[in-house]
Amino acid sequence: MKIAVIGTGYVGLVTGTCFSESGNYVTCIDIDETKVRRLQAGEVPIYEPGLEEMVKRNTKAGRLTFTTSYADVIPDSKCIFIAVGTPMTADGSANLDSIWKVAESLAPLLAEDAVVIIKSTVPVGTNRKLAEMLKSLTGREVDVASNPEFLKEGAAIDDFSKPDRVVVGVSRPEVSDVLHELYKPFLRTEHPFLSMELESAEMTKYVANCMLATKISFINEMANLCERVGADINQVRRGIGHDQRIGFSFLFPGVGYGGSCFPKDVSALISVAHDREMEPSILNAVDQVNTAQKRVLFDKINRYFEGDLAGKTVAIWGLAFKPKTDDIREAPALVLIDLLLEAGVSNIKVHDPVAMENVKAEYGDKLSYFDHHYDTLDGADVLVIVTEWNEFRHADFDYIRHKLTQPVIFDGRNLYEPSKLKAKGIKYFGIGLSSEK
Ligand code: NAD
Secondary structure (H helix, E strand, O other), X not given: OEEEEEOOOHHHHHHHHHHHHOOOEEEEEOOOHHHHHHHHOOOOOOOOOOHHHHHHHHHHOOOEEEEOOOOOOHHHOOEEEEOOXXXXXXXXXXOXXXXXXXXXXXXXXXXXXXXXXXXXXXXXXXXXXXXHHHHHHHOOOOEEEEOOOOOOOOOHHHHHHOOXXXXXXXXXXXXXXXXXXXXXXXXXXXXXEEEEOHHHHHXXXXXXXXXXXXXXXXXXXXXXXXXHHOOOHHHHHHHHHOOOOOOOOOOOOOOOXXXXXXXXXXXXXXXXXXXXXXXXXXXXXXXXXXXXXXXXXXXXXXXXXXXXOOOOEEEEEOOOOOOOOOOOOOOHHHHHHHHHHHOOOOEEEEEOOOOHHHHHHHHHHHOEEOOOHHHHHOOOOEEEEOOOOHHHOOOOHHHHHHHOOOOEEEEOOOOOOHHHHHHOOOEEEOOOOHHHO
């Protein structure tokens, strides 16, 4: 099948590449000329494990190409996936400008039997609005489908190739059949292909992300309470997780969720509720708890230094919003860095295995950057861990104690065993630990 994917970000590039891997002919379109030029040269502009190799393989086989030209691609495409960004506007709602721009570019070029599929996360009603817009621009009915994407950055290829489920929203069963055919190679393990109405598919994506965000804010609130009552969230987690109704997944305390999805999708659903004159109390609380949680590490450091951070040197391990990605959108590390700079810290020495270039582009010489995490420790007063990269899990505590002027670790991910650090003579502050009362 000939497929066009519009937008070559985390979702578009993975979608296009995985569809080409299963034998389709895919062209990815982006308006960013530099990005397209890099992709044409075999260079993948984002970090996603396994992606570069797969892009190269399919480009070489002639199944995957990149362009800025809609006109060269759209007239021959049966399925056109829209995977452009839908960022948060100042009022919290989803900004759909890019979707409407894409629709205008597509309309004059669409083949009679083309199906236009929105993969971007969009509020309820967007797909029907797109169908109306395409009808008024083309003078005929155009098939539109919703196909929300559930991949996780850092495991995107695996998630796309072996999805727990594929959700599509359609207004005609024939459109669902086309998409089912396309997804069959990814559903060989009998995971379901769920076809539903457009509105339910659109809503499914928001409800999924809001549920996950709720779990994170819930466990963070419980962790904060554990600290205050002298309980240990790690023990409590074990205590609750064996109950099969609760389970263990997505219940890790930390420094709040970030990334390009959870914060904006929670806000967008709050905005949708407000539009329908409903106050979404749970979502409001999820958002508030998360905003506060992003400050928690700073507050601990500030308390430790009794409010006097001026002139201090802080080492930070981990900047990306989660491991295995270079994405720093809404990353808790950035909130911490801003607060530290505001408080007059003189030197912030940072390391992240893949996200440093993105941080450098935002902070320039306000921070010092190091290729190895241990090199951040020279002259540092304290160490702060923000992202749980695997390489931080086993650390040389003797070396850390020797390097830091104050042997203190603030760990936003509870990577270490508090008693072990105590025995090494290192003060250890985690999230929700009984040792902190
Ligand atoms: P992104 O910002 O990484 O990429 C978007 C791309 O679209 C950019 O390369 C941009 O240049 C391009 N673009 C913008 N306007 C265009 C136009 N008119 N024509 C062609 N290209 C255009 O975005 P992303 O992270 O891939 O997210 C895309 C959508 O998928 C969002 O709605 C997001 O909520 C959703 N989503 C993201 C993830 C994720 O983990 N990143 C997961 C599931 C769903």
